[in-house]
Amino acid sequence: MPRKTYIQAIQEALAEEMRRDERVLLMGEDVRLGVFAGTRGLHAEFGDRRVIDTPISELAVAGAGVGAAATGLRPVVDLMFGTFLYLAFDQIANQAGAMRYMFGGQATLPLVYMTQNGAGSSAGHHHSQSVHQFFMNMPLIKVVLPSTPYDVKGLLKAAIRDDNPVVFLNSLALGGKRGEVPDEEYTIPLGVADVKRAGADVTICTVGATVYTSLAAAEELAKEGISAEVIDLRTLSPWDKDAVLASVKKTGRFVAVDESFPTCSAASEWAATVAEHAFGDLKAAVQRVNNEDVPMPFSPKLEKAVLPTTEKIVAAVKRTFA
Amino acid sequence: MTEVSASVVLDLYQRMLRIRRFEEAVGGLFKQGQLPGFVHLYVGEEAVGVGVCAALRADDYITSTHRGHGHVIAKGGDINRMMAELFGKASGYCKGKGGSMHIADFSIGMLGACGIVGGGIPVAVGAGLSAKYRGTDQVAVCFFGDGAANEGSFHESLNLAATLTLPVIFVCENNGYGEFTPARQAMNIENIADRAAAYGMFGVIVDGTDALAVYMVAVEAVERARAGGGPTLIEAKTHRKGGHAEGEDAFLAGQKYRLPEELAAMAAKDPLEIMHRYIVEHAIASSGQLEEMDNAVVRAVNSAIDFARNSPEPDYASLYEDTWV
Known part of the structure; x- marks a missing residue:
């Protein structure tokens, strides 16, 4: 199977869906050039009409996505960095996420907000945040955060074909990551987790870049005779509760690893759900590993210290054996 | 003024009457405690929504505001289903x-109406983008107030x-108040239409109490948009006959905020009276005929209230309907 980068997989997904469906268009700042490469090359194939460079106006562009989706198109709105979605919050939270319900089912919004999530490039607080937890909190917005080239392609294609608003987060740290991506057509359904490593003693549930940190932790733990299962949720809303609860039933231990601020993080939701629905299966208290509770510092050394690390995950797992 | 046909004139008047009588009934129901939530009435501003929507086709788009009842009626909405929605009914x-x-x-x-000031503006831009993308000659109109003109969404x-040359008509209903704050206190310019120049688009000021005048500028803006000439900003100077919201005295605790000179100007400029006078003076219809029209509208509004009252409450089961497709 051919090996491609995470970014190449995004390019392929966009190009294939634009070829497949005339209603799919792309808009955002510098999407023609494709500054972070996800949209690169599309303008050459699809031209000005379908690859639309906009002014730096996140709120208006996010809202234009709503209006275009409500009137028959399937826009992909590229907002470059997760933090830029804060500028567009009204249109995403009040309009995109609520319109169908608020209007009694009249609106159908096949709309993808695509952006980069998380830290890893020492770019400072404004370009290094995770935003997935905010959108998990909003009803009726789907949230996707893939970790592998294979997953990002299949999930992005599915997100574009989905008739609901989707916040599609690419992991900033994973752009150059290589993996097997078939040339043949495939999609991956939203809302289905993937077991990235099977194990028997503890369930590590995670998403995005921390999938790799968790896999490294599982490797360390294996040396000490602890068999960790690593579940990559891939989709955060709706998320695959059944897969997580089934794994906890088997292992009896649960560690939630999530690159976001600790309070009301994704990990908080997973941990609460496991505590609520699998209490009888648990041999130890659930554990969370999140970012440190501070804005993201610039120093590469400090940035690394803020993020979930292999050491922190190993320590959290060991607490479940204490 | 270019000649406007008698049928258009009567249509404008009838649409305004429907809004006025609907809104008066809503105000009465709210006062009696029969309507939940907040209502913001369009009384006094009818000529704007009606003048603009009369220049549109059925397949053109509009987005609206928190003060949106008039826009729905002007676009041809069903007052039964509107009234039922105000009662919170399943119908x-x-x-x-x-x-x-x-x-x-x-x-x-x-x-859609919109509870967020300025929230509907980008949505209309998207509808305009969509029309252009699909190669139709539909246009999108976005109604908003003077308050929204100070929102970032307006600027963006x-x-x-303008930069994408989209078929969008921005209609600013300048009623002189953003909630309770006079517009003159919230901006250092007299005319919001002047801001059009900053975006390289056409801007025009119109008397928003004169439905015919509004209709004429709307026709021109719509023609330009359909022909690929891009957006227009129309500023319609109008008056809010009532308050920001019905029952606002409860929030204001007796404090007054209307400017006396504005109230005096408003008293002389009721859009229905202006149109009534025009119709009678031009012998388009008699006072008696207009009264009959009015009575028929009142009957329709009363029957909308009956429809709403007799409609069932939503089932609890509907809570989880209209969610994901």
């Missing part, structure tokens, strides 16, 4: 999930529509 436009500030009728291109949206 309402949004099955009781939207309410006064979230009424929509996609079947007539009415893409007008610039975006």
